[in-house]
Amino acid sequence: xxxxxxxxxxxxxxxxxxxxxxxxxxxxxxxxxxxxxxxxxxxxxxxxxxxxxxxxxxxxxxxxxxxxxxxxxxxxxxxxxxxxxxxxxxxxxxxxxxxxxxxxxxxxxxxxxxxxxxxxxxxxxxxxxxxxxxxxxxxxxxxxxxxxxxxxxxxxxxxxxxxxxxxxxxxxxxxxxxxxxxxxxxxxxxxxxxxxxxxxxxxxxxxxxxxxxxxxxxxxxxxxxxxxxxxxxxxxxxxxxxxxxxxxxxxxxxxxxxxxxxxxxxxxxxxxxxxxxxxxxxxxxxxxxxxxxxxxxxxxxxxxxxxxxxxxxxxxxxxxxxxxxxxxxxxxxxxxxxxxxxxxxxxxxxxxxxxxxxxxxxxx
Numbered sequence: 001x002x003x004x005x006x007x008x009x010x011x012x013x014x015x016x017x018x019x020x021x022x023x024x025x026x027x028x029x030x031x032x033x034x035x036x037x038x039x040x041x042x043x044x045x046x047x048x049x050x051x052x053x054x055x056x057x058x059x060x061x062x063x064x065x066x067x068x069x070x071x072x073x074x075x076x077x078x079x080x081x082x083x084x085x086x087x088x089x090x091x092x093x094x095x096x097x098x099x100x101x102x103x104x105x106x107x108x109x110x111x112x113x114x115x116x117x118x119x120x121x122x123x124x125x126x127x128x129x130x131x132x133x134x135x136x137x138x139x140x141x142x143x144x145x146x147x148x149x150x151x152x153x154x155x156x157x158x159x160x161x162x163x164x165x166x167x168x169x170x171x172x173x174x175x176x177x178x179x180x181x182x183x184x185x186x187x188x189x190x191x192x193x194x195x196x197x198x199x200x201x202x203x204x205x206x207x208x209x210x211x212x213x214x215x216x217x218x219x220x221x222x223x224x225x226x227x228x229x230x231x232x233x234x235x236x237x238x239x240x241x242x243x244x245x246x247x248x249x250x251x252x253x254x255x256x257x258x259x260x261x262x263x264x265x266x267x268x269x270x271x272x273x274x275x276x277x278x279x280x281x282x283x284x285x286x287x288x289x290x291x292x293x294x295x296x297x298x299x300x301x302x303x304x305x306x307x308x309x310x311x312x313x314x315x316x317x318x319x320x321x322x323x324x325x326x327x328x329x330x331x332x333x334x335x336x337x338x339x340x341x342x343x344x345x346x347x348x349x350x351x352x353x354x355x356x357x358x359x360x361x362x363x364x
Contacts, residue, residue: 027102037103039357044074047137054133058125067113067121073134074104076122080327080350088115131342135349139227142352145359147222150309151250152262154316155239156324158231158340159331160198160211167192167200167211195335201234213337215329215344216242218250219319221262221312223359226319229348231341240272247281260284262309270295284309323347
């Protein structure tokens with residue numbers, strides 16, 4: 001018998017509105033086998049297992065159980081990977097997103113935490129030392145993919161979580177700071193009432209000054225992985241000071257031989273180049289010859305390694321292109337240099353976690 005036009009040949013299925021009492025499918029089976037978070041989760045679990053003894057020293061032996069530190073750190077990684085703008089939204093995602101639940105380690109019927117409780121536990125757990133150890137252990141997982149002698153350094157502006165109106169005189173004059181146009185304001189006489197450690201700073205002469213911090217990273221030139229990261233207050237010497245600290249730290253990790261450190265024209269400073277040279281670090285900075293003499297001459301620039309460093313130097317901009325819009329370092333929602341510092345290091349660890357499985361897949 002011929003079916004009428006527009007009518008299916010199969011019987012209509014019934015919508016069963018009765019909710020099942022039990023589920024016989026494990027949460028792990030809901031996640032695709034080739035999902036990128038699976039490889040990241042394996043690396044993260046190895047790192048967190050190694051930090052277990054440190055976690056034991058941070059908590060009391062008695063009292064109310066807190067959020068497990070392993071789950072808290074995994075949740076913060078998801079907040080970075082998926083650019084979740086607040087911890088309130090992160091808790092909402094954990095409530096209904098099965099992928100998020102699986103990555104953090106929550107069971108399908110396990111209740112999520114209140115966002116305020118999560119924030120309080122994060123403040124107690126995370127400091128710069130914890131973030132540094134997490135970053136170091138993640139970097140250890142990437143050792144086969146790291147260059148041991150060729151690096152690049154650069155800094156970027158991190159806008160503080162404070163408004164221009166909060167930047168008021170230290171002596172308490174000028175009211176609420178709403179009408180500041182036409183006034184001469186500087187860091188010596190003014191400070192932010194919202195974030196006193198933020199500094200009024202501009203990256204170049206043609207940009208507006210903002211309350212900011214500076215983030216600094218060093219990447220190795222083979223695969224562009226971050227090998228060091230830190231945050232500082234925003235001032236004119238911060239980039240050179242950070243390059244000196246991180247360059248010296250990298251040199252101490254190498255038993256013999258010199259290392260190279262590429263940088264842009266802002267680092268073409270004679271004192272910086274000379275000090276690092278004495279420490280065993282050869283600066284491969286882009287020469288700044290605009291009405292001045294460069295700190296480098298032909299003894300450095302004639303070598304092929306200098307040209308190779310200059311070709312690799314723009315790779316660091318791709319790292320900032322991930323850290324600022326994806327990891328949320330364009331404008332941080334934390335106040336104080338200590339909190340901004342751990343966020344910079346944790347975001348750098350998240351970037352390496354995102355890159356390591358891809359590099360491991362290339363070498364299989």
